Amino acid sequence: MQEPERVAVLGLGDFGYHLACELYQLGHEVLAVDSNQDKVQQILPYVTKAAVADASDQAALQELDIAAFDLVAVCMGERLETAVLLVHHLRQCKLPRILVKVTNEEQAEIVKLVGATEVIHPEQGSARKAALLIHHPRAVDYLELGGGHLIVAVRPPASVVGKTVGTMALQERYGVALLGLWRAGQQDLPSPPAPERTIAETDILILAGHIDRRLRALRRM
Numbered sequence: 001m002q003e004p005e006r007v008a009v010l011g012l013g014d015f016g017y018h019l020a021c022e023l024y025q026l027g028h029e030v031l032a033v034d035s036n037q038d039k040v041q042q043i044l045p046y047v048t049k050a051a052v053a054d055a056s057d058q059a060a061l062q063e064l065d066i067a068a069f070d071l072v073a074v075c076m077g078e079r080l081e082t083a084v085l086l087v088h089h090l091r092q093c094k095l096p097r098i099l100v101k102v103t104n105e106e107q108a109e110i111v112k113l114v115g116a117t118e119v120i121h122p123e124q125g126s127a128r129k130a131a132l133l134i135h136h137p138r139a140v141d142y143l144e145l146g147g148g149h150l151i152v153a154v155r156p157p158a159s160v161v162g163k164t165v166g167t168m169a170l171q172e173r174y175g176v177a178l179l180g181l182w183r184a185g186q187q188d189l190p191s192p193p194a195p196e197r198t199i200a201e202t203d204i205l206i207l208a209g210h211i212d213r214r215l216r217a218l219r220r221m
Contacts, residue, residue, distance in 0.1 A: 005070040007031070009047075010055040010086060012039040015101055015122050016075030021046045033064065056082050058089045067093040074100045074116075080107055084114050091115035132211070140204060151179065151208045156199050166195030176209040 005028050009020040012034035020032040020043060030047040034040050037052045044050045053060040055076075066072060072095050076082050083100055090098050091114070099118040100111040108119040132150075133139050140153040160168055170176045180190030184202040199205075 005029070006068065008033065008064070008066055008069045008072045009075060010034075010072060011075035011101075012036070012043060013075060016073070017043055019073060019075065024048060031064065031069070056085050056089075058092075061089055061093065066090070067095065069095065071095075071097040071099060074098065074111075076101070080110065083107070083111055087111055087114045087116050145208075148211050149208065150211050151206065153182070154205050154207060156201065156203055156205055160199050161201050163199055164195060165193045165197045165199065168199070170207070174209070176207050178205060179208055180206040182206065 007020075007023050007028045008031040009016050009023070010033045012020070012032055016032075016034075017039070020030050024030040024047045030049075032040065032043045032047045032050040033053050033055050034050075035052065035054050040050045040052045051064060053064060055061065055074075072090055074083050074086050074090075076086070083102075087098055087100060097118065098116050099120060100108075100116040102108045102111060102119050102121050103123065104121075108121065111119060129142070132142060136152065136154065138155040138157060140155065142150050142152040144150055165178065165181075168178070170178050179192065181193045181197065181199075182190040182204040183200065184204075190204075190206050
């Protein structure tokens, strides 16, 4: 079995705190760092190690042996100057992956210029997801594939309940591909349905299509 990645999370605001906890739950070795002792004490039971330190100080990074980590997440997007300084120090440590939380596209461009390998914009992502779920009221969740394409899990509209997969003709009518069906309480993974499979009200449809032209058609089903 491959050993979990060693991850350091610098900055324990709401995003950094939850990121560190989730990564630890996924089996990663996680170091959480913040200058606020209360935040460090709070997260200590939920990560591998937590430390009180000024992460923008190069000497502090050396004491934390930050160069030994596989990925460092800089979660100080609201303080651009600090994030830029941190990325500069991390580049000098030759970190293979430097992820930076940003609050806008301008920040993303700047931190990439100074050496960030990845950026994340959680507020933008959350707002986009909320908008898409509102736009498609039957949508349960979705995954963006790039290029405007999505995989979406949706509850079936009344118009298709009781119909067979073969008679729905989603590809022909809406340009949407039905990748699988998942029934409430089902333990195994969704699988491509047979044409004679009847759609139940409790089913979840796993669909793929393009957001601009195709998935909007779901509102008309």
